[in-house]
Amino acid sequence: MAFPLPRGITPSEIAFLAEMEMVTVVPRQRLEGLELLGGPVEPLVPPRPSTPREYYPPAWLHPDPLSLILEVESQHQDYKNAFSPPLPLPGQPSIRDNGLAPKARPQYTPDGDRYFPSPPFLPQNTAQMTISSRDPPALPFHWVEIGNMLLEAASDDLVEADQVRRLLKDLREIRLSKMRAGVDALDAAAVGGGGVALTGVGAMEVGEERGFLSGVVDNLRKIGASKEQARREQMAEQRANGGYNGTQDEEEEEDYMEF
């Protein structure tokens, strides 16, 4: 059509959004604190050279968790057509502590107000002091973008950067092919029924498949429009006649609620 820009959001725009995510930096030079629009930046003080390095990359950006996720995605029976589950929401109990009450960990603003952080201010992509293996590994929402940018800018600080790069690529491919396989299930979405579950899919992956999937759904809807129309007319007719008993009524009612 005549509109010159591609529909949807381009990869560089998605990467721009991902830049809101918090990462850890170790300063090499001294810098006074800055008052920026997004909030104050604390003064940067380089650590003493003698201090041993005790930072580790984000929990998910290691070869081990990534190969575990890759294995789950490709081998596990339950995840044949699904994506590995996303990180638990803040304040939700993680899968490991079954039955315990949800622990919401509040934080405090400089003025002392209590708040619960939400993305992008969750420390999903910051460096950690220790390698904790309490929670099962999960990919954050911006995993493609953050992974790519960290590999580009800080590959020296990652553990086995080459392997991480390879694993990320494999993961992306297997998840993309799953999303494309979802086209088979889409029929139902067009004529009333199920759909494709995209739980756990990252921003970049959604952005990449958006044009194709929405095109397919739209066209299936157009092809099925006349059938859908006929179905509705038939239902309206039955409703008007009122010639059925109570149990059928309920079924019809439920059916109608789908739209």
Add this chain to the structure above:
Amino acid sequence: MSYYDVDSILTDAQKLPCTFELEVPGLGILEGNPGEDIKPGTRIDLPLWLGEMLSIGARLGTSRLVTLDMPPALSERVMNALKADPRTVDLRALAPHFYSLSERILELFEEEEMVDVLTETFKRRAAEISDHAHNPRGAVGDGVDFLRGLDETERQLFRAAHDRAKEMRVWSGEAKKK
């Protein structure tokens, strides 16, 4: 389907076989006989927009001017071929705007089975299109015949999927910006 949508305009121009029910004085120009009358029973291919308008009398209860037939692109033969294997049919040769045309036809005719066949066809072909679009070799290689047979709707899909995959490769630095 917006007013300025070129594809929608081109769909409107596709031919539909019509049979005249009444005698129309002076309309022989449609048949190639300027100045003559059109006799009842004459079969002429009319553009979709015109055929639709002329046949509309049937809905208003007056005697209609023409009756519509299925266009050859949606004939029984084609439907059987699509049922057998959707991927080998050259939709572009049948009608450049195959799906848009069938949408309009399905509004005019009640053909439940055709809806099912077309839905299944579109799904099977969409999966194939996506595979071809993500293939780095793109439109060269084994898929040429299949890709040549895509109708306009499918071409747009192919383009959307292909461009997106390419933008991704450019962004991640795997491919150079041309």
